[in-house]
Amino acid sequence: MARRITALEPQRRSGQRLNVYLDGDFAFGLAIDVAANLHVGDVVTDEEIATLRADDEREQAREKALNFLSYRPRSIAEVRQNLEQGDFSETTITDVLERLGRVRLLDDLAFSSFWIDNRTRFRPRGRRALVQELRQKGVPAAIIEEALNGFDEEAAAEQCAQAQARRIGQLPPEMFRRRLGERLARRGFSYDLIRDILARHPDPSSIESEET
Numbered sequence: 001m002a003r004r005i006t007a008l009e010p011q012r013r014s015g016q017r018l019n020v021y022l023d024g025d026f027a028f029g030l031a032i033d034v035a036a037n038l039h040v041g042d043v044v045t046d047e048e049i050a051t052l053r054a055d056d057e058r059e060q061a062r063e064k065a066l067n068f069l070s071y072r073p074r075s076i077a078e079v080r081q082n083l084e085q086g087d088f089s090e091t092t093i094t095d096v097l098e099r100l101g102r103v104r105l106l107d108d109l110a111f112s113s114f115w116i117d118n119r120t121r122f123r124p125r126g127r128r129a130l131v132q133e134l135r136q137k138g139v140p141a142a143i144i145e146e147a148l149n150g151f152d153e154e155a156a157a158e159q160c161a162q163a164q165a166r167r168i169g170q171l172p173p174e175m176f177r178r179r180l181g182e183r184l185a186r187r188g189f190s191y192d193l194i195r196d197i198l199a200r201h202p203d204p205s206s207i208e209s210e211e212t
Helices: 046-069 074-084 090-102 108-122 128-137 139-146 152-169 173-186 191-200 204-211
Strands: 004-009 017-022 027-029 043-045
Touching: 017 204, 046 074, 046 090, 074 090, 128 139, 128 173, 128 204, 139 152, 152 173, 152 191, 173 191
Parallel strands: none
Antiparallel strands: 004 017, 004 043, 017 027
16 A cells, blocks of 8 residues: 655654654654655655665664663673563664674673673772672673673772772771671672782771871
8 A cells, every 4th residue: 555745844853863754644753864855745655665664663773772881881792681671672672783883882701801800990899799799790701701801809808808908997807807807708708819809907907107
């Protein structure tokens, strides 16, 4: 069945979308980019309409994904989950994820490296905690292991110990060691590494002397 475009009107709520009228009645909305080649008076078939609407769904999904990525890097699984909440078809979601991957806006290895670097600089974590966090983000185990190549857990533990010592440095030595060990354990550092850190820093003064 063929229908004629009788009006193309900007939507009130979005200057980037048009309302499409067919044979005098509102039919559907389209992104301006998708409707770029449409003109009043054009005749469109059902097949062409279906293609336009599929293209529009992909454009909406792409915009949603880009907006989600604008706040910080994301894993592929995080973006997929965000798009699934938008009720897009599986075909559309897969297509958008593949397109974003091709232009390197989605890359689980790059995301994992970012996550590890950010944690190391601002909120140091042990290897076990980093693995757990990245698994929760849906990153495959093999990619996590690759991203952790070269990760210096001992340096991260030392950095964390120094930061925590500034918070609990007023405690008596025995309580200081216990609290420091507990805090390092909560951040995913191994028992052996915690033991070594506590042996090197039996009290707050040992850390303070190293900083100076």
